[in-house]
Amino acid sequence: MQTEFPHNQSAHCESGVAANLLSHRGIPLSEAMAFGMGGGLFFGYLPFIRINQLPLVTYRSAAGSILKRLARAPGVRLHQRTFRSQQQAMEALDQALARSIPVGLQTGVYWLPYFPRALRFHFNAHNLVVFAKEGDDYLISDPVFPQPVRCPAADLARARFASGALAPRGKMYYLEQVPESLEPAPLIRAGIGSVCRMMLKSPLPLIGVKGIDFLARRLASWPRRLGRERADLHLGHVVRMQEEIGTGGGGFRFMYAAFLQESAALLAEPGLEAAASALTAVGDRWRSFAVMAARICKDRPQAEDSYPAMAAIIHDCGARERQVYQELSAWLRSAPCR
Amino acid sequence: MNQDSSSPDEDIAQGVTTVSYVADACGRQQLTPGSFWQPVEVVNRQAWLVIEQQVARSKAQVAAGRRSRLHYYMTANQMNPGLLARYTGQPRWRVLLHLCPFFFQRMAAQTITRYAQLFQISPEELMSGLLKPAIPSRQDNSHHAD
Structure with missing residues (x-):
């Protein structure tokens, strides 16, 4: 049994696992690249799905979709299965x-004993890699942690069979086959294309740039409809969905900017560099919303802090993001396909 | 985010260093180790305050005999009747009944064991004695591999 695995800490679990698994098989890939090629960026506000009685807000694509897209790359074969029995x-x-x-696993964070207590909520789409077993403990490369961690078998079994929304049902996956090397250009284009489609062309008003508005x-x-206290909770x-562990900050916008910068250098495309700078500015804008929101939640608002002011910032984020995706779409149409 | 605005606060990660993307002086996004950004601490704390309030209310209701001890364990472990039902393989209405002290006292031994296993306590601890804290509060975080 091997005990060596290239553990690289990353900001987001799914793209981190994808990058680490591919790097292990001799295809070095950064987390941001995996996130971008997997079309990870998204926005959705789905008030009819409730998490602890609060509406679902997501800044990233559905759990598992990054891996799914990467597994479609030519020459890559991902073995994936779920189970009935523990x-x-x-x-x-x-x-x-x-x-x-x-082996990559989908797990429920609540049951993982090595997680900091303050982050143990019932969130069932956390990805990690198990790379060895020592006695009754598994050695785990959890991409959001600085070092590999240890987890007893009983706890890991519980985490793999967590119930509730996004229940993993023991889901495990590993790379069966990888090509000699990945041709980056088509994957980058496909990843950007899927993000632009989702963000600009969604027919639903809750998804993409329309969802931001x-x-x-x-x-x-919210303050009028829910009252002050519930509004603050919402x-x-x-802000938690935007900034808490696994987002890389600014609701994944900084991570996507990193991907655009890396792609710009790789393909020698200055257009992507400009889009990256614009997206960094959008991320900063999302953060200024978060700062204002935190002051309100803490009950220490400054004179200019209010719900309408925050709504204006978010509208601004939406408008700026629309421009970024339009530029990226134009780049996709204009740049020659290699 | 710019490098100078990160905060040294290390409360919620309990000493675990996380990484996030920070633009350097030339505007390049770099994966940078650090702790949580301060507004995240504020909203994380807010979420925990709500949970703590719910647990305190549940404790009071259990002490007053209006709710069963199961209600406390469910609330302390951030569950609701639907989730508890799925974890223990029963219909939701049965879990709702077990939240009343009357039905709780009359549960089958098998049902008691199932709840106790889920909350990682003994059947006796579920039925009587001091209420134990939630599972994460009972586990420590010393699981690093090396």
Whole structure:
């Protein structure tokens, strides 16, 4: 059984796992690149889905979609399965480890004992890589942690069979086959194309740039509709989804900017560099919303802090993002396909 | 985010260094180790205050005999009747019944074991004695591999 795995700490679990698994197989890939090629950027405000009685706000694409897109790259084959029984799931994991295959797992954060207590909520789409077993403990490369961690088998089994929204049902995956090297240009184009489509062309008003505007309108009406206390809770929830662990800051916008910068250098495309700077500015704008929101949640508002002021910032974020995606779409149309 | 605005506060990550993307002086986004950004601490604290209030209310209701001890364990572990039902493989209405002290006292031994296993306590601890804290509060964080 092997005990070496290239553990690189990353900001987001799914793209981090994808990057680490590919790097392990000799295809060095940064987290930001995996995030961008996997089309990870998104926005959705889905008030009919409730998390702890608060509306779902998401700044990233659905859990598992980054891996799914990367697995579609030519020459890559990802083995993936879910289980009915805990025993079968753990046996399959042990068998893969015995063959020296590092295995990616989807887990529920609440049941992982090594997680900081303050971050243990019932969130079931956390990805990690198990790369070895020592006695009754598994050695885990959890991409959001600086070093590999240890987890007892019983706790890991619980985490793999967490219930509730996005229940993992023991989901495990590993790379069965990888090409000699990945041709980056088509993957970058496909990733950018999918993000532009989702953000600009969604028919639903809750998704993409339209969703950002929708959130802004809703947010302005929260104090009137929900009362001050509930409105503050809703507000805090939005900021948590935007900034808490796994986002890389600014609701994944900084991470995507990193991807655009890396792609610009790789493909020698100055257009992407400009889009990256614009997106960094959007991320900073999202952060100024978060700062104002935090002051309101803390009950220490400054004179200019108010719900309408925050709604105006979010509208501004939406308008700027629309421009960025329009520029990226134009780049996709104009740049020659290699 | 610019480098100079990060905060040294290390409260919610309990000493674990996380990384995030920070633009350097030339505007290049770099994966930079650091702790949580201060507004995140504020909203994380806000979320925990709500949970703590719910747990305190539940404790008072259990002490007054209006809710069963199961209600406390459910609330302390951030669950609701629907989630608890899915974890224990029962219909939701049965869980709702078990939240009343009357039905709680009359649960089958098998049901008691199932709840106790989920909350990682003994059946006796579920049925009587001091209420134990939520699972994360009972576990420590010394699980680093090296």
